Amino acid sequence: MPPEEVTVTVSRKGPQPLDARPSKLEVLAGDRFGIAIENEGSSAHVHCRITGELGDYLSIDQSNHYVEANSDAYISLRAPDVDRELEGTLAISTGYGATTVYVGLAVTAAPEEIEVDETLGIPAGGSSGSGGGGRFVQPTTGGSAGRTRSRNRAATGEIDRTTLAVTLVGVVAIGVAVVSASVVGGSWGFLAVLAVAAAVAVAGWLAYTA
Structure with a gap:
């Protein structure tokens, strides 16, 4: 399964020269995600940074990227290992800050693994193998009464x-x-x-x- 990612389009045809999708990205703690930059026009400098609480745990080493005309770039990131939810904002700008778009980022704690005792699935008096030699013990009702009748x-x-x-x-x-x-x-x-x-x-x- 490919990692989650934010797609940034530069010099897209239309009134908006910079666009980012989706508007919010949520990943699990420890998972990888990325920023895919697609330049559809002339070469440009694209600056990326993470702000908010998440910015204290995660930063982009090379925040300023020079993307050639009609070419792509990719920034790979790894969400921090945390046991609680962290939120922040990915700010993406071009033209030396002339145009900026924002993407919400959230890192959630990975669900805890629950260990299941394998012996719970083994029938009484038998094993969990395919031989089928085990048998289930059928509980009996009135056991004490039966023993009393036998003694009587x-x-x-x-x-x-x-x-x-x-x-x-x-x-x-x-x-x-x-x-x-x-x-x-x-x-x-x-x-x-x-x-x-x-x-x-x-x-x-x-x-x-x-």
Whole structure:
């Protein structure tokens, strides 16, 4: 892309012997721009200078140019590296100041580069290569509830097995108590059966509620 430039025409046909286009030029800090002088008539001295705030940061080394008849000249400039906007004026004159035109100049700070973390585009568990081996992790809803249900199922299975074991032991104990009561006889045997049954019931309830 060619640099931005101001085109100055000298001895142009018409009432205006000196013309400059555009009327304002804006460039980025650190970029190059230029002044293209096109002489359409007889030889002439063209004087260029920069005024205003921008003139404190940028100057033209060879401000006075002698341009042969029907020839061109070019002045190359580089905008200063600044972090804020600077404005000034390019004054172009010929005929020892008899005719002067002005072009507004503005230098704006270059936009800051934003660094992007390349890992942001890598799928979870994979890489950014073309193999496509990575996979995205699909978030799940109700994760804590699912884990709670799993623990409840595990706990329920454990309680069921414990309750079954206590029940079997209780049945055997009651059977032994009944046989013992029939052998011993009397109220003592009956009370022994009741005591064993009560103990089995309490043990089963504790096992269920644990």
